[in-house]
Amino acid sequence: SGCGKSTVLRMIAGLEEIDDGELLLDGEHANDLLPADRRMAMVFQNFALYPSMTSRDNIGFPLRIEAPGADPRPRVEATARMLGIEELLDRFPGQLSGGERQRVAMGRAIARRPTAFLMDEPLSNLDAKLRNHLRAEISGLTRTLGVTTVYVTHDQAEAMSLGDRVAVLRGGVLQQVGTPRTVYALPRNVFVAAFIGTPRINLLRGVVRAPLDGAMTISLGKQFLRLPEPLSLDHQLLRVQQGREVIVGLRSEAVRIGDRATARPGETHITGLVEHVEFQGHEMLVHFNTGSRPAVVPDLEAPRPAPPGRRRRREGGTVLERLRDRAGALRAGPVVTVEEPDGPAGEPAPPEGRLPGDLIVRTTPDLALRHGMQVPLLVDIAHMFVFDQHGDRICPAPARLPDLEE
Incomplete structure (x- = not known):
């Protein structure tokens, strides 16, 4: 907690300035790119849905901003089918459970067809059973969509089950990065091992x-x-x-x-x-x-x-x-x-x-x-x-x- 996970995510998104170092997107220097030009979609811990909009409008809102004259309904409905939330499209966030709200928030990110997903502890506000279920859904979705995902979590079990590569931070310093199998079998130091x-x-x-x-x-x-x-x-x-x-x-x-x-x-x-x-x-x-x-x-x-x-x-x-x-x-x-x-x-x-x-x-x-x-x-x-x-x-x-x- 407090080791800099969310700060790194915000730097990738362009919400925080990078004091030192280089951010590469597809091999190109991107430190000075505006957030809108990075074409990334973020999923937050607290869902961040507009309470006065239905699920349909929440998912379609970024599409209307990106292409004001286009009809967002086909992409919204296709995203809803992918997530199994078609019956929730006409409901407001206050009428949804925590898991349903997080699915809608994920739908808003998926509908944009971003170059990368940035997920900031998206499951930490959910109960354990629902968290395990959505964890499997996120894993399947990211592989189906083929989109690079940077996933921030303080739960090492979540990191090990979801990650193709795991990065361990402590006090703002990268301790180790590697596959889950490597990080478990060959920890570089006692902090990673513990x-x-x-x-x-x-x-x-x-x-x-x-x-x-x-x-x-x-x-x-x-x-x-x-x-x-x-x-x-x-x-x-x-x-x-x-x-x-x-x-x-x-x-x-x-x-x-x-x-x-x-x-x-x-x-x-x-x-x-x-x-x-x-x-x-x-x-x-x-x-x-x-x-x-x-x-x-x-x-x-x-x-x-x-x-x-x-x-x-x-x-x-x-x-x-x-x-x-x-x-x-x-x-x-x-x-x-x-x-x-x-x-x-x-x-x-x-x-x-x-x-x-x-x-x-x-x-x-x-x-x-x-x-x-x-x-x-x-x-x-x-x-x-x-x-x-x-x-x-x-x-x-x-x-x-x-x-x-x-």
């Missing part, structure tokens, strides 16, 4: 141990992850992190319940104490306490109130604070660890908004697990991410798999 994916990736503080006469491990506090031998190229590069603190990222599917006897090649064994079980119907999400120290990405956690005497002097903070925030956004930003004194018996306290436990594992719904059970776990090291203290990914190495990272 933002993309449900449930959120497990982030644990660890220390690399690389003795000359033994196996390389990553200590997680009370337990450790043993790296399989012979070491892969990526894991060999971790030797330079000997003795340094790193952040280990494990997605919920990278860990499974099982003991050493059922371990597959490349898996290492740890144990976990069941703290909470979320039954999802088709699966379960199990929260384990492994004695590890979780790491927190500040922008993705609920802000804690500032202590008395340290309130910011005005909205946005001091100049020094804003410069520091900006500098943090240029990289992945610092990773703040959970303060240990908050927890009982010296254990780390969970971040605000999260349940106890440091490791979430996705598993089948048929397992009988209850609070307090000690369970053996197998970690697939091949699907483990390692980030440095600044949050940049170091394993898999950034230079690896260039075809996926383009």
